[in-house]
Amino acid sequence: MSKRIQELESLFDTALFDRSMRSARLTEKGEEMFMQAKRLLDQRDATVELLQRPEVLERHVRIGVTELTAMTWLPRLVGAIEANFPRVIIEPRVDASVMLRDKLLDDEVDLMIVPEMFNDQRFVSKRVGVVEHALMCKPGLVGRRRRLRTDDLTAHRLLTQDDRSGTGQLYNRWLRSIGVKTANTVFSNSLVALIGLTVSGMGISYLPRKCLAPMVDSGALEVLNVSPALPSAPYAAVCRGDRQSGLVASIARLAQEHCDFGRIFQTQ
Numbered sequence: 001m002s003k004r005i006q007e008l009e010s011l012f013d014t015a016l017f018d019r020s021m022r023s024a025r026l027t028e029k030g031e032e033m034f035m036q037a038k039r040l041l042d043q044r045d046a047t048v049e050l051l052q053r054p055e056v057l058e059r060h061v062r063i064g065v066t067e068l069t070a071m072t073w074l075p076r077l078v079g080a081i082e083a084n085f086p087r088v089i090i091e092p093r094v095d096a097s098v099m100l101r102d103k104l105l106d107d108e109v110d111l112m113i114v115p116e117m118f119n120d121q122r123f124v125s126k127r128v129g130v131v132e133h134a135l136m137c138k139p140g141l142v143g144r145r146r147r148l149r150t151d152d153l154t155a156h157r158l159l160t161q162d163d164r165s166g167t168g169q170l171y172n173r174w175l176r177s178i179g180v181k182t183a184n185t186v187f188s189n190s191l192v193a194l195i196g197l198t199v200s201g202m203g204i205s206y207l208p209r210k211c212l213a214p215m216v217d218s219g220a221l222e223v224l225n226v227s228p229a230l231p232s233a234p235y236a237a238v239c240r241g242d243r244q245s246g247l248v249a250s251i252a253r254l255a256q257e258h259c260d261f262g263r264i265f266q267t268q
Contacts, residue, residue, distance in 0.1 A: 038107075042243065058087045059247060064100035064112035065092060066166070067191040068131065068261060069235070072211055076258045081251055088247065096189050097166030104240060111248050113255055115166030116234045124241050126252045129259035131233040133171070134209040138201035139222040148226045150175075154182045157203030159194050162187040167233055171206050174231055206230055210262040235259065 009016050016030035026034060045059065061081075065074055070092070078090050093103065097114040104112050105122070113128060135153075142148065142156065158175075161168030168187075175181075186203060188194050195212070198205045199220050207221070215221045237252035239245075 045245065060089045060091055061111070061247065061251065062091045062093055062109040063251070064103055064109040064114070065094055066097060066100070066114055067094060068167075068208060068211075069113050070094045071191070071264050072262070073258055073260045076260070077251075077255055080254045080258050084250070084254065085247070096164040097169075098164040104238065107240075107243070110243070110245075111237055111239050111251060113235060113237050115170060116236045117166040117169050118238065122241055123238050124244060125236045125238045126256065127234055127236045128252070128255045129235050129261060131167075131235060131261050132209045133167070133206045133230050133233060135204055135224040135226050135230065136198055136207045136212070136216070136221045137204045137224060138199060139219055141201055141204070141222070142224065148224055150178050150180050150226060150228065153180050153204065153226070156182075157184045157186060158182050159186050159188070159197050159203040159205035161191070161194065162189055164189050167206075170233055171230065178228065208261055211264050235261075 005016060014029050015027050016033055017024040018027050018030075063077075074092060078092070081088060081090055093100070093109055095103070097112075097117060100109060100112040100114055101118055101120075103109045115131075116125065116127065118125075135148075137156075142152075153175075158180075160172060160175075163169050163172065168189075184203075186197065188197070191207075194205050195207060195215075197203065198207065199215070204224065209223070212221060216223055237255045239248050239252070
């Protein structure tokens with residue numbers, strides 16, 4: 001590879017790398033050449049996708065998902081992709097929504113499945129499903145009152161995802177919009193951590209209702225009826241508008257078909 005680069009630099013009498021420092025870095029012209037080569041390779045991949053049959057298409061696809069998708073229907077989606085595209089290798093990346101957005105913009109993932117929170121003209125979005133959340137706590141934490149007004153929440157510690165999470169952004173905005181302001185708030189970027197803190201009795205949190213129904217039924221968690229009720233959280237498969245591909249679009253359609261936030265670690 002180094003020899004080919006040197007030949008290219010010699011042919012056009014243009015330095016693509018600055019080798020004056022300890023490690024070589026792209027020059028300004030090298031950066032331009034890199035982006036041009038990347039565009040050519042993307043066009044090559046798109047052409048190959050058009051000509052190859054699904055069963056023989058070979059490619060690595062990086063899919064960014066949040067914890068909730070990873071905990072519920074990601075195995076089903078990967079299984080469906082493998083069934084339809086047996087030679088495509090899936091590389092899941094689990095992270096917070098904002099981090100996945102940045103990775104999509106930096107071309108570190110090809111597709112992300114996140115709450116619909118990013119109104120960005122650079123993205124193409126396809127809704128895949130909706131998550132219903134409920135306020136939950138350890139049974140008995142709020143006494144015998146299972147129906148609360150939103151201003152009653154200020155008397156308790158609130159456990160919430162931070163603004164790196166699309167769900168966190170959605171519900172933090174909702175809480176502010178209805179006037180709920182509590183000085184006693186614990187933020188986390190991990191859904192698993194929030195579930196554990198809620199089960200331990202540390203406070204009240206909004207959690208996905210359906211997939212945690214077994215924990216409610218077993219008495220580990222209690223659902224609180226609060227008025228007004230929490231809004232639902234729509235999820236979407238999102239890719240870059242300038243990186244659209246038939247394969248990624250097909251995977252987004254499979255995500256629509258297999259999206260189900262009802263049970264943890266679904267395989268069928």
